[in-house]
Amino acid sequence: MKITRDNLCSSIVKEIAEISGENVAGCYQCGKCTAACPVNTVMDILPHQVLRFLQLGLVEALLNCNTIWICASCFTCAGRCPRGVDLPGIMEALRLILLRKRGFSRIKAGVIPRVADKGMPEQALVSAFRKYTR
Amino acid sequence: MKRIGVFVCWCGTNIANTVNIEAVTEAAGKMPGVVYAGNYKYMCSEIGQSKIKSAIIREKLDRFVVASCSPRMHESTFRKTAAAAGLNPYLVEIANIREHCSWVHKNKGEATAKAIALIRAAVAKAARDKELWATQIPVEHRALVIGGGIGGIQAALDIADAGFEVDLVERTPSIGGHMAQLDKTFPTLDCSACILTPKMGEAASHPKITLYTYSEVEKVDGYVGNFEATIRKKARSVDLEKCTGCGICWEKCPSRVKSEFDEALSMRKAIYIPFPQAVPNVPVIDRASCRWFTREKCGICRKTCPAGAVNFDQEDEVLQKKYGAIVVATGFDVLDLDDFGEYSYGKHPDVLTSLEFERILNSSGPTGGRLLRPSNQSPPKNVVFIQCVGSRDKSRGKPYCSKICCMYSAKHVILFKEKYPEAQAYVFYIDIRTAGKDFEEFHRRAVEEYGALYLKGSAGKVFPDGDKLLVKGVDSLSGHALEIEADMVVLATAIKAKSDAPQLARLLGISTDTHAFFMEAHPKLRPVEAHTAGIFLAGACQGPKDIPETVSQASGAAAKAIVLLSKENLLSDPCVSEVNESLCTGCLACIKVCPYSAITEKTIEEKIHGKALQRRVAEVNVALCQGCGSCTVSCRPGAVNLKGFTNEQIMAEVDAICL
Known part of the structure; x- marks a missing residue:
């Protein structure tokens, strides 16, 4: 795999930085995010690897992974990150880029009261909004 | 009949866990001549020592054995205890039941039997101990500092400031050492020359310091307080007193030789000063490359010197001087990369060691501080830095960490990016080690502010690809094998001991470790002293070190030397x-x-x-x-x-x- 400055500073890398407001260079790959993640067992790219891929400019793999959709936006990773990197914000940026491309929302407002009534955790609800609406 | 006391120490759990203290004490009490045996948790403590003192008086002991750690550790402690209780200090014996027994055995029964045997031997020796008296030997109040880098300069200044004469011997034509070659220093980015040259000047002008540059120590005899050194002042072929440093001679000299100071990246003349701020600012003639000395032709420097300072007939001068203390500060060398063919070092001009890169960054360096590719003088857009080249490599290099590379590479990244903000720096590393004040923050600046891409992994191959260099490496964090097109590759080459360190060690009678770094007397408690009394160590000759550590150790060595020099007399060991x-x-x-x-x-x-x-x-x-x-x-x-x-x-x- 060839690494070039163009890949490292591509427009999509800049877009992710702009949406999330995060500098991925801040991450030093300790793996705390992955260690703390409650759903890491079913992710195809682990949370710390998401950051590493971004540092290397490998955005394509991230747009095709299941991780960004499995992420529950529980913020455990961000809460424990020693470098103060907001990984959920970055996950959200990745989702937004795809959603903006796709151009529609998969969640219907009418569904919300029904699932909410069944005692769905608030965090999951927030996550669902982040994941499935524009 | 002798009246011997035996005192068994637990050393906390160090001895007591492996040796049955009660059984040992009981057995010791029955040994011939022993009239008292006791034990305590820490015999070396204040309470332990007072137990010994009171037993000496109560039991009328005329000599005693302490069964404890190595005599290297506490023999002097217990000799003082004896003296305090009115006994001659040489009527004390140590049975080493820690290093020689409890630490090396696991079986408690066997260790206990061995401890008893060791004590029996010590008791037998103690019974034959005689009173001995130390004699006084005078101290020569002058210090010798070997090596004129920042460590030697600092040690010389500190000793001289305390009021003692210091001779500073430097092998090359100028003091300054490796620090004079550097552009900036981490983590403050102070200009290296700006902070070093005032110290060089201070050392040269200090009334108590005599500089012997272009000189070598050939022989050292004597002992602590009374060393006698033979110093060879190599013939400079230029009169130090007459020369004004005007520079006409080296401008006119027709012989061109690779500059040692510029790491062979530029040429110097046969009559030369190594660098513009050299101290003393007096050239030397490199006789091996001078036309006068090789072919008896030329002599243009002598003809043009307005001060008449050039003297082809000058001969080596050999001095004999006496010293009370010696500080060794001979510094380091950079590892030879002959065994590391994969980096194309020496085959491609754009592959450099970090020290060579430092010279290219330096405004007094071969490019006047313009950072350009040596191959075609164009600005580099992509520079790959490779860490641990020969460090932490037990097969081809050195097994130890060279300690300074992580930090100077971060500095190189920052200096490179300051010159070319649009360029990209890549750093292949195994681990980043930034233990030091403000070091981690400095390294993070290189990553976060200057956007250097740090890649955890090694580079396997560097080879020319058109007018670029292709670097094949790995990012082990993502699991990707990588290829990077680079304009320059900088190798953080391992630091090693001076190649002639073993010879100097033999000459001084001090020891070296397996890597030829000089050995300190104790790694924790006597880090600036050599094993030989009166000889002190400063800087990278003792192990890889950065500038602040070298300066601290130099001041520490100076303080130790001052303690010695400020005594009128030393007590000699009567065990002769x-x-x-x-x-x-x-x-x-x-x-x-x-x-x-x-x-x-x-x-x-x-x-x-x-x-x-x-x-x-x-x-x-x-x-x-x-x-x-x-x-x-x-x-x-x-x-x-x-x-x-x-x-x-x-x-x-x-x-x-x-x-």
């Missing part, structure tokens, strides 16, 4: 050899084996059957004798004895263990 003249046959085998030249022959007169007869015998100079005992084993009639370790005492110890 003595010759029983009535047994000596005058074979003088002892003279040949003595490493300190402490034995000489003398003639004595004896009356045998009323006739006066002259006879040759050996004589020991107690000031020179270091008590090594070589003479005692070479003496066939057993006439030489080491006081405190007599043949009789050693045999008694052997008997106590074996019989």
Whole structure:
């Protein structure tokens, strides 16, 4: 795999930085995010690897992974990150880029009261909004 | 009958966990001559020592054995305890039941039996101990500092500021060392020359410091307080007094040689100063490359020198001087990369060591501070830095961490990006080690502010690809094998001991570790002293070090030297050899084996059957004798004895263990 400055500073890398407001260079790959993640067992790219891929400019793999959709936006990773990197914000940026491309929302407002009534955790609800609406 | 006391130390759990203290104490109490045996958790503590003192008085002890750690650790402590209780300090024996017993055994039964045997030997020796008295030896109030880098300069300044004469000996034509080659220093990015050159000037002008540049220490004799060194001042071929440093000679000189100071990246003349701020600012003639000395032609420097300072007939000068203390600050070398062919170093001009890169960054360097590719003088857009080249490599390089590379590479990244903000820096690393004040923050700046891409992994191959260099490496964090097109590759090459460090160690009688770095007397508690009394260590000659550490160690070594120099007299160790003249046959085998030249022959007169007869015998100079005992084993009639370790005492110890 060839690494070039163009890949490292591509427009999509800049877009992710702009949406999330995060500098991925801040991450030093300790793996705390992955260690703390409650759903890491079913992710195809682990949370710390998401950051590493971004540092290397490998955005394509991230747009095709299941991780960004499995992420529950529980913020455990961000809460424990020693470098103060907001990984959920970055996950959200990745989702937004795809959603903006796709151009529609998969969640219907009418569904919300029904699932909410069944005692769905608030965090999951927030996550669902982040994941499935524009 | 002797009245011997035995004091068994637990050393917390160090001894007590492996040795049955009660059983040992009971056994010791029954040994011949022992009138008292006791034990305590920490014998070396204030309470432990007062237990010994009161037992000496209560039990009327006339000598005692402490069964504890190595005598290297606390023999002097317990000798002081003895003196405080009115006993001669040489009536104390140590049975080493820690290093020689509890630390090396697991089985408690066996360790206990061994501890008892060791104590029995010490008791047998103690019974034959005699009172010994230390004598006073005078101290020469002058220090020798070997090596004129930042460590040597700092040590010399500190000792001189304390009021003692210092001779600073530097092998090259100028003081300054490696620090003079550097552009900026981490983590503050201070200009290296700006902070070094004032110190160089201060050392040169200090009334108590004499500089011997272009000079080498050839021989060191003597002992602590009374060293005698032979210094060779190599012929400069330029008169230090007459030269004004105007520079006409080196402008006119037609011979061009690769500059050592610029790491062979530029040329110097045969008559030269290594760098513009050299101290002294007086050139030398490199006779091996000078046309006058090789072909007896030219002589243009002598013709053009307005001060008439050039002197082709100058000869080496050899000085003999006495010193009370010696500070060794000889610095380091950079590892030779012959065994690291994968980096194309030496084959491609754009592959550089970090020290070469430093020269290219430096405004007084070969490019005047313009950072350009050596191959085509174009600005580099992509620079790959490779860490641990030869460091932490037990197969081809050195197994240790060179300690300074992580930080200077971060500095190189920052300086490179300051010059070319649009360029990209890549750093292949194995681990990043930034232990030091403001070091981690500095490294993170290189990553976060300057956008260097740090890749955890090694580079496997560097090879030319068109006018670029292709670097094949790995990012082990993502699991990707990588290829990077680079304009320059900078190798963080391992630091090693000076190649002639073992020779200097032999000359000084100090020891080196497996990597030829000078050994400190104790890695934690005596880090600036060599094993040989009166010799102190400063800087990277003792192990890889950065500038602040070198300066701290130099000041520490200076403080130790000052303590020594400020004494009028030193107490000599009375454990020296003595010759029983009535047994000596005058074979003088002892003279040949003595490493300190402490034995000489003398003639004595004896009356045998009323006739006066002259006879040759050996004589020991107690000031020179270091008590090594070589003479005692070479003496066939057993006439030489080491006081405190007599043949009789050693045999008694052997008997106590074996019989």
